Amino acid sequence: MYKKFFLFFASTITVFLATAQNKNLAPTPPMGFMTWNYFALDIDESKVKSLADAMVESGLRDAGYNFIFIDDGWQGGRDNKNNMIPDPKKFPSGMKALVDYVHSKGMKIGIYSDAAPLTCGGYTASLGFEEQDAKTFANWGFDYLKYDYCGAPTDWQTAIKRYQTMSEALKKSGRDITFGICEWGDREPWLWAKKSGGQLWRTTADIRDKWESLNPPKTAYELHSVGAGIMNIVNINAELNKFAGPNGWNDPDMLVVGLYGKKGPSGDLGGVGCTDVEYQSQMSLWCLMASPLMITCDVRNMNDATKRILLNKDVIAIDQDILGVQAERKIKNDTWQMFVKPLSNGDVALGILNVSDKTQTANINLAELGIAGKTKSFDVWGKTTAKISATIKVSVAAHETKIYRLMK
Numbered sequence: 318m319y320k321k322f323f324l325f326f327a328s329t330i331t332v333f334l335a336t337a338q339n340k341n342l343a344p345t346p347p348m349g350f351m352t353w354n355y356f357a358l359d360i361d362e363s364k365v366k367s368l369a370d371a372m373v374e375s376g377l378r379d380a381g382y383n384f385i386f387i388d389d390g391w392q393g394g395r396d397n398k399n400n401m402i403p404d405p406k407k408f409p410s411g412m413k414a415l416v417d418y419v420h421s422k423g424m425k426i427g428i429y430s431d432a433a434p435l436t437c438g439g440y441t442a443s444l445g446f447e448e449q450d451a452k453t454f455a456n457w458g459f460d461y462l463k464y465d466y467c468g469a470p471t472d473w474q475t476a477i478k479r480y481q482t483m484s485e486a487l488k489k490s491g492r493d494i495t496f497g498i499c500e501w502g503d504r505e506p507w508l509w510a511k512k513s514g515g516q517l518w519r520t521t522a523d524i525r526d527k528w529e530s531l532n533p534p535k536t537a538y539e540l541h542s543v544g545a546g547i548m549n550i551v552n553i554n555a556e557l558n559k560f561a562g563p564n565g566w567n568d569p570d571m572l573v574v575g576l577y578g579k580k581g582p583s584g585d586l587g588g589v590g591c592t593d594v595e596y597q598s599q600m601s602l603w604c605l606m607a608s609p610l611m612i613t614c615d616v617r618n619m620n621d622a623t624k625r626i627l628l629n630k631d632v633i634a635i636d637q638d639i640l641g642v643q644a645e646r647k648i649k650n651d652t653w654q655m656f657v658k659p660l661s662n663g664d665v666a667l668g669i670l671n672v673s674d675k676t677q678t679a680n681i682n683l684a685e686l687g688i689a690g691k692t693k694s695f696d697v698w699g700k701t702t703a704k705i706s707a708t709i710k711v712s713v714a715a716h717e718t719k720i721y722r723l724m725k
């Protein structure tokens with residue numbers, strides 16, 4: 318009797334601790350490099366190592382991009398005990414050695430699976446093996462799991478259940494593993510993903526390396542077939558601001574900054590590449606929207622413009638601000654979109670995007686945007702400080718986003 322009671326008590330405590338333990342895994346949006354948009358399924362251990370090296374050498378790790386996220390294409394099936402194994406040709410030293418290498422560089426590392434028998438790329442996935450796979454990932458030392466939804470039924474209930482099952486398995490795995498939910502916003506995960514154990518959830522179809530789809534689809538779901546450009550994604554994700562916060566972020570998918578239309582999945586469905594102004598806008602908008610920042614260009618070969626965009630510490634600080642508020646989009650018309658993001662020290666970030674095709678000048682009345690009591694502005698791209706009054710006049714190039722940090 319006592320023994321039974323003790324066992325019940327002990328297991329309740331274990332579940333409680335496991336749940337409590339996973340509470341603060343993403344106080345600010347995760348940042349790092351994700352293999353998908355440039356390398357697709359063509360990944361291996363020497364590439365991952367060289368990417369980790371490049372993250373350190375380029376200063377990206379020290380700027381906050383402390384994760385390497387391995388996406389689809391690493392799997393080699395299961396062994397005779399049904400343990401997942403990596404592709405032995407791509408990862409001959411095994412996952413533990415690779416994870417140790419990335420950790421030795423002062424970085425964290427993520428892995429990928431799917432809530433069905435096979436992943437989007439057709440590789441072995443985790444349905445029915447959740448606990449076993451979570452333990453395997455934990456034993457290898459992974460810190461993050463991106464959990465995809467190809468090959469799974471379309472209804473909400475099943476999705477919620479399958480994500481919940483994997484999240485419970487991760488909690489029991491003995492390691493803190495951040496959980497990224499990837500069902501592309503099709504079942505409004507902002508309503509349930511946090512409760513199901515996710516620290517972030519994709520809100521849209523896969524991003525393509527383009528500014529905007531020429532035929533904007535009527536529903537978010539249709540974006541899968543026409544390809545989501547930066548603006549198609551902004552127009553969905555910006556409306557979801559009230560659902561985001563510490564340990565539960567809207568994920569508008571990876572940064573295409575620096576890809577320049579190079580081959581890879583982001584080039585599919587008309588991804589022709591963007592200009593540096595547009596890449597700078599993506600970075601600005603993602604940071605205003607408190608988004609996970611997942612770089613996908615080849616960080617071993619970045620040009621100066623790409624480095625300047627990705628390494629702008631003042632922009633990153635807006636994304637990573639510990640208040641964890643996603644900007645509210647206050648204005649949306651044929652010329653402008655304006656975003657306001659409150660920051661932890663009382664400053665306010667004001668984002669001004671010109672969506673038209675020519676340079677425009679805005680006369681912004683701060684009170685109309687709900688901003689009061691600010692006397693100074695810092696242009697986070699131009700790096701200039703100015704005194705401000707009730708209005709700000711600013712010239713913005715086509716597709717450019719300016720961000721001002723407004724201070725007392």
Ligand code: GLA
Nearest residue numbers: 353388389437438465499523
């Ligand atoms: C889906 C996801 C992508 C990527 C691929 C991998 O399309 O949305 O981000 O992970 O699968 O196959």
